[in-house]
Amino acid sequence: MTPVFSHLLHALDVSKTQCARVKRHWMLCVFLLLFSPFLFAGDKEKAVDYYHRGELKKAFVYMEKAARQGDAEAQGALGQLFSRGEGCGQDSGKAAFWFKKAAEQGDITAQYNLGLQYMNGTGVEIDYGQARYWYLKAAAQGSESALFNMGGLYYHGYGVTKNDAEAVRWYLKAAEAGKTSAMTQLGQMYRNGEGVTKNLPQALKWTTKAAEQNEPKAQYNLAMMYYGGEGVEQNYATAKAWFEKAAEQKLDEAQYMLGVIYNRGLGVKQDKHEAVKWFALAAAQGHDKAAYNIATVYYNGKGISKNEAEAFRWMKRAAEMGLPEGEFVLGIFYEDGVGVKKDQAQAVMWYQKAAMQGNAEAKKRLDAPNLK
CATH class of the missing domain: 1.25.40.10 (Tetratricopeptide repeat domain)
Structure with missing residues (x-):
C-alpha cells in the first residue's frame, strides 16, 4: 500500500471514531434533555x-x-x-x-x-x-380549614368555654376565605340566632352562597328555607330542586325530604312509588324516619299496593334503628299480627323499648289488661 493510501485509510479510521463520539455525545444530549428534570431533581x-x-x-x-x-x-x-x-x-x-x-x-x-x-x-x-x-x-x-375548626372549638366548647359569638367570628373569617362548610354553618347560626341576632336575610345570603358552590348540607338547608318559607316566599318547586341537588350527593336528609314531597304531593303530583324510592335511599343510610314512612305507605296501601309483610319489615328496621314511634308500632304489629305471627312477648318487649324513650302511647299499652 502506498504511503498516500495508507494515510487516507488512517484518516478514514479517525473520522469514523470521531463520528461515533459525536453520535454518542448527541444521544447523551437528547437523553439529558428528555430526562434531566428527573435526573437532576431533588x-x-x-x-x-x-x-x-x-x-x-x-x-x-x-x-x-x-x-x-x-x-x-x-x-x-x-x-x-x-x-x-x-x-x-x-x-x-x-x-x-x-x-x-x-x-x-x-x-x-x-x-x-x-x-x-x-x-x-x-x-x-x-x-x-x-x-x-x-x-x-x-x-x-390563612388556612381556611384552620379558621373553620377554630369556630368549631368555640361552638362545641372543646378546650375553651363554649362561646357562640366567638364561633361566629371564626366562621365568618373562614367563610370570607371561601370555606363553604363555614358559609353553611354561618348561615345556620344566622337562621337560628346563635351567637348573633337572628337574621334570615344573612342566613339566606350565606346558605345560598354555599349551596351554589355545591355544598350538600347548604343545599338541604336552603331547600328547607324554601319548604318552610323562612326568609323567602314558600316555594315547594324551588325546595324540591335544591333537595334534588343535595340528594344527588347522597345526603340522606335530602333524600328523606324528597320522599315527603312525593308522599304528600307538595308542588308535584303525588307519587307513592317515587316516595318509597327516596325513602328507601335514605333508609339505606340509616335514616330511621324514612324506614318508618315506607312502612306506613305499605300499611295504608293508598297509591301503592297494600303489603303488610313489607310494612312489618320496614317498621322493624325503623325500630331497630331506635326510633320510638317505630318501636311502638312494631309492638302493635306483633300484638295484632300485622305482617307477622302474633307474639305477645315481642309486643311487650317493643312497647317497653318505646316507653323507655318516653313514648306515652307505649306506656298506655303496657297498662292494658291483656298484656299483664
Missing part, C-alpha cells in the same frame, strides 16, 4: 413524580430522604403518607412526628394536620389546647 421532586405515577413505595423512600434532610414540605408530605399508609404501613404516631417537624418550620398544612390529630386523638393523646395552638398557627397563615 429527592422531594422525585418523590412527587413517583407518587403521580402510582409508585408509592418509591415515592415514600425519596420523600423520607428529603424529610430527613430538613425539607419542611417533605416532612409534611411524609406525615401524610404515614397517615394514609401510602407506600408504607399506616402509622398515625409517625404521621404526628413528621407533621410536628414540618409545623415547627412553619408549614401551614402540617400545622393544620397536627391540630387535627390533637383534636381527634389520632397518633397522639387528645389535647384541645394543642389543637387550638396549631390551628391558630395555621389560621394566622
Whole structure:
C-alpha cells in the first residue's frame, strides 16, 4: 500500500471514531434533555413524580430522604403518607412526628394536620389546647380549614368555654376565605340566632352562597328555607330542586325530604312509588324516619299496593334503628299480627323499648289488661 493510501485509510479510521463520539455525545444530549428534570431533581421532586405515577413505595423512600434532610414540605408530605399508609404501613404516631417537624418550620398544612390529630386523638393523646395552638398557627397563615375548626372549638366548647359569638367570628373569617362548610354553618347560626341576632336575610345570603358552590348540607338547608318559607316566599318547586341537588350527593336528609314531597304531593303530583324510592335511599343510610314512612305507605296501601309483610319489615328496621314511634308500632304489629305471627312477648318487649324513650302511647299499652 502506498504511503498516500495508507494515510487516507488512517484518516478514514479517525473520522469514523470521531463520528461515533459525536453520535454518542448527541444521544447523551437528547437523553439529558428528555430526562434531566428527573435526573437532576431533588429527592422531594422525585418523590412527587413517583407518587403521580402510582409508585408509592418509591415515592415514600425519596420523600423520607428529603424529610430527613430538613425539607419542611417533605416532612409534611411524609406525615401524610404515614397517615394514609401510602407506600408504607399506616402509622398515625409517625404521621404526628413528621407533621410536628414540618409545623415547627412553619408549614401551614402540617400545622393544620397536627391540630387535627390533637383534636381527634389520632397518633397522639387528645389535647384541645394543642389543637387550638396549631390551628391558630395555621389560621394566622390563612388556612381556611384552620379558621373553620377554630369556630368549631368555640361552638362545641372543646378546650375553651363554649362561646357562640366567638364561633361566629371564626366562621365568618373562614367563610370570607371561601370555606363553604363555614358559609353553611354561618348561615345556620344566622337562621337560628346563635351567637348573633337572628337574621334570615344573612342566613339566606350565606346558605345560598354555599349551596351554589355545591355544598350538600347548604343545599338541604336552603331547600328547607324554601319548604318552610323562612326568609323567602314558600316555594315547594324551588325546595324540591335544591333537595334534588343535595340528594344527588347522597345526603340522606335530602333524600328523606324528597320522599315527603312525593308522599304528600307538595308542588308535584303525588307519587307513592317515587316516595318509597327516596325513602328507601335514605333508609339505606340509616335514616330511621324514612324506614318508618315506607312502612306506613305499605300499611295504608293508598297509591301503592297494600303489603303488610313489607310494612312489618320496614317498621322493624325503623325500630331497630331506635326510633320510638317505630318501636311502638312494631309492638302493635306483633300484638295484632300485622305482617307477622302474633307474639305477645315481642309486643311487650317493643312497647317497653318505646316507653323507655318516653313514648306515652307505649306506656298506655303496657297498662292494658291483656298484656299483664
